[in-house]
Amino acid sequence: MMKKGSVTIKDIALELGISVSTVSRALADNPLVKPATRQAVKELAKKYNYRPNFTALSLRNNRTRTIGIIIPQLVHEFFSMVIRGIEDFAYSNGYNVIISSTHESYEREVIDTKALINGRVDGLLACVSKSTTNYDHFKEFAERNLPLVFFDCICDEIDSPKVVLDDFEAGYQATQHLVETGCTQIAYVGGPINLQINQDRFGGYKKALNEAGLALNESWIKHCETGDYDDGSESVRDMVAARSIDGLFAGTDMLAIGAIKTMKKAGLQIPKDVAVVGFSNWSIGTIYEPSLTTMSQPGYEMGQKAAELLIQQIDNPDKKLTDTFTLHSELIQRESTQR
Amino acid sequence: MMKKGSVTIKDIALELGISVSTVSRALADNPLVKPATRQAVKELAKKYNYRPNFTALSLRNNRTRTIGIIIPQLVHEFFSMVIRGIEDFAYSNGYNVIISSTHESYEREVIDTKALINGRVDGLLACVSKSTTNYDHFKEFAERNLPLVFFDCICDEIDSPKVVLDDFEAGYQATQHLVETGCTQIAYVGGPINLQINQDRFGGYKKALNEAGLALNESWIKHCETGDYDDGSESVRDMVAARSIDGLFAGTDMLAIGAIKTMKKAGLQIPKDVAVVGFSNWSIGTIYEPSLTTMSQPGYEMGQKAAELLIQQIDNPDKKLTDTFTLHSELIQRESTQR
DNA sequence: TTGTAAGCGTTATCAA
DNA sequence: TTGATAACGCTTACAA
Numbered sequence: 253m254m255k256k257g258s259v260t261i262k263d264i265a266l267e268l269g270i271s272v273s274t275v276s277r278a279l280a281d282n283p284l285v286k287p288a289t290r291q292a293v294k295e296l297a298k299k300y301n302y303r304p305n306f307t308a309l310s311l312r313n314n315r316t317r318t319i320g321i322i323i324p325q326l327v328h329e330f331f332s333m334v335i336r337g338i339e340d341f342a343y344s345n346g347y348n349v350i351i352s353s354t355h356e357s358y359e360r361e362v363i364d365t366k367a368l369i370n371g372r373v374d375g376l377l378a379c380v381s382k383s384t385t386n387y388d389h390f391k392e393f394a395e396r397n398l399p400l401v402f403f404d405c406i407c408d409e410i411d412s413p414k415v416v417l418d419d420f421e422a423g424y425q426a427t428q429h430l431v432e433t434g435c436t437q438i439a440y441v442g443g444p445i446n447l448q449i450n451q452d453r454f455g456g457y458k459k460a461l462n463e464a465g466l467a468l469n470e471s472w473i474k475h476c477e478t479g480d481y482d483d484g485s486e487s488v489r490d491m492v493a494a495r496s497i498d499g500l501f502a503g504t505d506m507l508a509i510g511a512i513k514t515m516k517k518a519g520l521q522i523p524k525d526v527a528v529v530g531f532s533n534w535s536i537g538t539i540y541e542p543s544l545t546t547m548s549q550p551g552y553e554m555g556q557k558a559a560e561l562l563i564q565q566i567d568n569p570d571k572k573l574t575d576t577f578t579l580h581s582e583l584i585q586r587e588s589t590q591r
Numbered sequence: 592m593m594k595k596g597s598v599t600i601k602d603i604a605l606e607l608g609i610s611v612s613t614v615s616r617a618l619a620d621n622p623l624v625k626p627a628t629r630q631a632v633k634e635l636a637k638k639y640n641y642r643p644n645f646t647a648l649s650l651r652n653n654r655t656r657t658i659g660i661i662i663p664q665l666v667h668e669f670f671s672m673v674i675r676g677i678e679d680f681a682y683s684n685g686y687n688v689i690i691s692s693t694h695e696s697y698e699r700e701v702i703d704t705k706a707l708i709n710g711r712v713d714g715l716l717a718c719v720s721k722s723t724t725n726y727d728h729f730k731e732f733a734e735r736n737l738p739l740v741f742f743d744c745i746c747d748e749i750d751s752p753k754v755v756l757d758d759f760e761a762g763y764q765a766t767q768h769l770v771e772t773g774c775t776q777i778a779y780v781g782g783p784i785n786l787q788i789n790q791d792r793f794g795g796y797k798k799a800l801n802e803a804g805l806a807l808n809e810s811w812i813k814h815c816e817t818g819d820y821d822d823g824s825e826s827v828r829d830m831v832a833a834r835s836i837d838g839l840f841a842g843t844d845m846l847a848i849g850a851i852k853t854m855k856k857a858g859l860q861i862p863k864d865v866a867v868v869g870f871s872n873w874s875i876g877t878i879y880e881p882s883l884t885t886m887s888q889p890g891y892e893m894g895q896k897a898a899e900l901l902i903q904q905i906d907n908p909d910k911k912l913t914d915t916f917t918l919h920s921e922l923i924q925r926e927s928t929q930r
Numbered sequence: 931t932t933g934t935a936a937g938c939g940t941t942a943t944c945a946a
Numbered sequence: 947t948t949g950a951t952a953a954c955g956c957t958t959a960c961a962a
Contacts, residue, residue: 643955
């Protein structure tokens with residue numbers, strides 16, 4: 253039983269001895285209603301704290317004014333900024349938001365996505381999880397002409413608008429910064445290479461090495477499964493033992509910090525012996541010692557843009573958008589590359 | 592426009608030349624339906640990927656099978672675990688979840704709460720924000736007999752079930768551990784003292800000092816506005832300058848780490864000169880150097896219990912629950928108190 | 931075994 | 947200026 257105490261327009265109509273349509277019109281400030289009637293209705297509505305039933309409204313209007321978000325993680329500063337950007341844009345355009353966190357699980361992603369196919373939301377913003385390789389659930393969404401926009405980790409197989417970071421450029425900039433810092437033996441440690449974002453960051457790294465005339469050394473390249481702290485500290489063990497590198501580009505800040513911990517333990521000094529650049533500009537990077545040079549990720553802007561594209565599509569279903577919007581990253585210099 | 596491509600039972604009925612009620616019954620596996628009919632319906636439903644309209648179902652059943660969560664922050668390891676606990680319990684009981692993050696803003700909390708009063712959710716789980724002092728929005732919720740359960744930061748004025756941590760006990764344990772470590776001049780740095788949780792942690796601190804026969808020194812006590820890193824580093828400046836303390840109980844891990852940074856900068860060694868205990872067991876506490884002794888916060892359990900109480904109330908609206916469930920914290924010893 | 935019709939709460943169309 | 951009615955998609959008495 254949902255709401256015992258809830259008042260409907262029927263109740264108000266009954267008490268006032270008028271019809272529900274008049275009540276409805278009065279509440280909508282329809283100029284046709286007699287001022288006295290309108291006032292009486294509004295007073296009673298206020299007295300009873302009347303609120304229009306959301307479900308009935310949705311059914312009537314065939315729209316929920318709600319957008320869904322499928323996102324792999326919540327405790328993640330970048331995603332959190334994306335969510336804020338989405339929320340701010342959505343709220344100021346009269347939309348609500350439902351967030352589903354998939355915890356990077358494909359199964360959860362499928363369940364959550366399908367749970368939103370049934371008219372619960374007017375459209376969907378999605379960032380695919382690390383473990384996703386099959387996109388049928390998103391295709392089903394798109395096939396029903398439900399507006400869908402991807403952000404960050406996108407699905408290329410589906411023809412919908414996308415908002416991404418130029419990860420290639422960012423990877424290139426990060427590595428180039430290490431080159432400029434004087435590094436000549438630069439390692440790469442990144443997240444799951446099945447993700448396009450990681451392929452791009454890695455691609456930028458290779459391009460920068462290439463341009464600088466530096467050789468690519470396979471033993472200095474690690475693609476980790478998660479991109480977290482433990483992966484980071486594990487990934488550089490061999491390189492550290494071999495004392496072979498003098499620079500490191502890490503695909504996430506947590507990888508960077510994990511790696512730094514291992515290097516510090518082995519007696520290496522950061523940035524003197526090894527300069528390190530992370531990725532994402534997490535706040536821990538300002539707190540950690542040494543503070544971490546990193547690439548910014550404009551999450552708020554990404555969220556705003558994605559929400560804008562989605563709401564555009566919802567409000568204008570005929571004009572199909574399929575563009576990809578690209579945002580850019582900036583280098584944030586801190587101690588870990590200050591020589 | 593919500594879903595152009597969406598199929599309704601009407602469409603199926605039309606195509607099969609039968610009535611909607613038969614379709615509805617067939618899909619519900621009603622044994623009255625002739626097997627052949629049932630099969631035909633199911634096949635067509637499958638072919639068209641039919642999904643029952645969520646909104647229509649909600650309106651019909653007067654329940655949404657959705658519970659709302661009002662939570663101050665998302666990027667917060669404790670809250671994130673709470674959410675997981677809630678989600679797991681809710682999902683396995685056939686409920687969905689809507690999360691509203693208030694970003695510790697009272698205004699946002701009011702808006703978000705009121706947006707859920709209108710039949711969008713069958714019940715609400717709430718943790719009040721730091722800036723909230725007026726509880727009318729929650730009262731309105733409760734007055735409509737909408738099930739409501741508070742967790743962590745609760746509202747005493749409202750007669751609904753609550754799930755809390757024994758913050759008093761935890762503050763006591765943390766401080767006692769410092770006493771046992773040999774500290775005699777123990778400072779307290781905590782979050783906003785208008786919150787009950789902080790009053791309790793502070794209360795536990797005072798009790799432990801008292802029992803140990805240690806004096807309370809007003810200049811060693813700071814109630815911060817936010818409880819974040821910057822507050823932490825600011826809060827201990829005077830004490831550090833005076834070289835007056837040898838122990839610190841911080842009400843959050845971020846406060847602890849901010850304080851440690853200031854102390855380290857001033858040349859103090861942790862834990863040798865000052866032993867530090869934090870609160871919440873955030874993962875940064877394992878990464879930071881020195882690793883941080885802290886009090887655990889069983890967020891997952893809290894979320895599960897809160898969801899359980901809420902769903903109990905939803906399924907059984909007559910039996911009013913008003914109990915408070917108390918969970919307990921445990922000391923996690925790490926380097927910052929290892930002498 | 932199936933169909934008709936009412937109802938969930940709301941708004942819009944038509945009549946009065 | 948107001949009221950009766952249909953409709954959104956679904957389920958369920960009640961009838962047939």
